[in-house]
Amino acid sequence: MVRFWDGDYYRTYVEAPGEPARPRGVEAEVTAALASPADYRDVPARDPERRRKTDGLHRDAATDAGPAFVVRDGRSVSARGPGDAYTFAKTLAAVIAERG
DSSP states (O other): OOOTTOTTTTOSOOOOTTSOOOOOSHHHHHHHHSSSGGGOOOOOTTOTTHHHHHSSSOOOBTTBOTTOOEEEETTEEEESSGGGHHHHHHHHHHHHHHHO
């Protein structure tokens, strides 16, 4: 389900009263927080699951990681939102197990 009517649905931070407006959307927020905007990762154009990962209609499942887009950078793991929960959890569990 895509929530076109609620632009703040996945926002982590909302501007405080009197604070200048920033670019809206998760991608803009994450990119702004990175040391370099070039560090932002998106679903590669050649990913065979790109459509399922980007159409906003598909979510991953315990038995189907295809729609998920999870990025692991060393011990840091990130995902886009609830639709990536299973794959995010599996990836994070692997990182924790490695530190065991």
